[in-house]
Amino acid sequence: MVSLSLSLSLSRCCCCSNKFTTVLVASVLLVVLVSFPEVSASPCDFPAIFNFGDSNSDTGGLSAAFGPAPPPNGETFFGAPAGRYSDGRLIIDFIAQSLGLPYLNAYLDSVGTNFSHGANFATAGSTIRRQNTTLFQSGYSPFSLDVQSWQFSQFKARSQLAYAKGGVFKDLLPPEDYFSRALYTFDIGQNDLTSGYFQNMTTEEVKAYIPDVLNKFTIVIKSVYGEGGRFFWIHNTGPFGCLPYVLDRIPLMAPQVDRAGCGVPFNEVAQLFNLKLKETIAHLRKDLPLATFTYVDVYSVKYSIISEPRKHGFEHPLVACCGHGGKYNYNVRVGCGGKIKVNGTEVLIGKSCGEPLKRINWDGVHYTEAGNRYVFDQISNGTYSDPPISVRMACHKQLQ
Ligand SMILES: *[C@@H]1O[C@H](CO)[C@@H](O)[C@H](O)[C@H]1NC(C)=O
Numbered sequence: 001m002v003s004l005s006l007s008l009s010l011s012r013c014c015c016c017s018n019k020f021t022t023v024l025v026a027s028v029l030l031v032v033l034v035s036f037p038e039v040s041a042s043p044c045d046f047p048a049i050f051n052f053g054d055s056n057s058d059t060g061g062l063s064a065a066f067g068p069a070p071p072p073n074g075e076t077f078f079g080a081p082a083g084r085y086s087d088g089r090l091i092i093d094f095i096a097q098s099l100g101l102p103y104l105n106a107y108l109d110s111v112g113t114n115f116s117h118g119a120n121f122a123t124a125g126s127t128i129r130r131q132n133t134t135l136f137q138s139g140y141s142p143f144s145l146d147v148q149s150w151q152f153s154q155f156k157a158r159s160q161l162a163y164a165k166g167g168v169f170k171d172l173l174p175p176e177d178y179f180s181r182a183l184y185t186f187d188i189g190q191n192d193l194t195s196g197y198f199q200n201m202t203t204e205e206v207k208a209y210i211p212d213v214l215n216k217f218t219i220v221i222k223s224v225y226g227e228g229g230r231f232f233w234i235h236n237t238g239p240f241g242c243l244p245y246v247l248d249r250i251p252l253m254a255p256q257v258d259r260a261g262c263g264v265p266f267n268e269v270a271q272l273f274n275l276k277l278k279e280t281i282a283h284l285r286k287d288l289p290l291a292t293f294t295y296v297d298v299y300s301v302k303y304s305i306i307s308e309p310r311k312h313g314f315e316h317p318l319v320a321c322c323g324h325g326g327k328y329n330y331n332v333r334v335g336c337g338g339k340i341k342v343n344g345t346e347v348l349i350g351k352s353c354g355e356p357l358k359r360i361n362w363d364g365v366h367y368t369e370a371g372n373r374y375v376f377d378q379i380s381n382g383t384y385s386d387p388p389i390s391v392r393m394a395c396h397k398q399l400q
Pocket residue numbers: 129130131132
């Protein structure tokens with residue numbers, strides 16, 4: 001559009017050597033350049049994505065290590081479980097797709113994987129800090145963010161040794177220059193906040209350890225930077241006080257619930273974490289001037305659909321689509337895809353509601369494909385980014 005109108009005005013004046021027209025064209029040019037600063041920045045052409053995180057962006061990690069997410073996970077898009085805790089795609093899938101890249105395979109997945117355009121180190125239940133319990137005791141993943149960064153270092157080193165052998169490895173692994181040109185995405189922190197609550201800590205106690213969580217986050221970012229990572233796209237944490245698994249497991253008194261039905265203290269903790277995350281990223285920008293950091297306010301988008309679902313075509317925002325019983329259709333003992341034995345026969349009771357396209361919450365913890373798509377559509381063009389940069393421009397510090 002911009003270049004079209006420009007060339008039209010230029011050709012129209014080619015036969016008139018009128019001073020006024022020249023001035024007019026010059027000012028049109030000026031206005032165009034000033035009001036469309038993005039014309040001078042070109043899209044980044046990221047050749048790969050390396051993702052770190054928890055279940056919000058796990059595309060098969062926990063499934064590979066501890067057994068597959070059961071059906072009906074995957075029912076909407078993949079038609080079968082696909083290592084994701086959702087009926088379909090996650091935000092990271094929409095990001096990959098929008099950059100023209102394949103969906104990311106999990107680093108931990110040893111069967112049928114292709115890492116030529118990136119790898120995913122996220123696993124469901126991951127935290128930034130190491131937890132002092134096992135998955136079997138508390139449900140938190142052993143692949144905390146520091147472990148994910150070791151896996152990334154190892155992936156980088158060993159993939160290059162294999163790539164150098166040529167043959168099929170060249171078709172399955174990224175060449176070295178992709179590591180400095182790739183987009184590094186992060187979506188982690190929610191489980192660090194819930195873990196304190198599930199250990200019966202008070203809100204004040206949870207708030208008190210947030211600085212330690214963010215110190216650990218900084219260490220990992222610097223480690224990835226040390227490996228050559230330059231372009232960071234970092235999601236803040238969502239309003240976990242609106243999620244059935246939190247509302248069901250940690251009941252609140254009436255005044256602690258807002259008009260949307262979300263738990264106020266939990267969301268305050270999420271917002272405090274996000275404020276500190278933003279400050280942490282500001283420090284990282286100073287410490288690592290060769291890198292670009294985009295902070296993405298996923299919280300606001302998620303809270304807006306949950307608090308005004310009808311406006312966006314959704315219903316029952318606090319009720320899990322796939323689950324079993326109770327106010328939130330969530331039962332900590334029988335999850336989505338959960339079965340019980342009735343007279344010696346296994347019966348599926350963690351069923352899908354059948355209309356996940358109308359729902360935001362999939363299984364009490366995670367978002368539906370429709371919810372994830374909505375969030376992606378809002379965040380991808382930079383409206384919720386600081387600085388306000390879209391995902392395809394995220395190699396630029398600012399648009400000029
Ligand atoms: C785990 O235990 C260590 C040693 O007591 C402590 O420093 C650390 O904060 C604990 N981690 C968490 C997540 O509670």
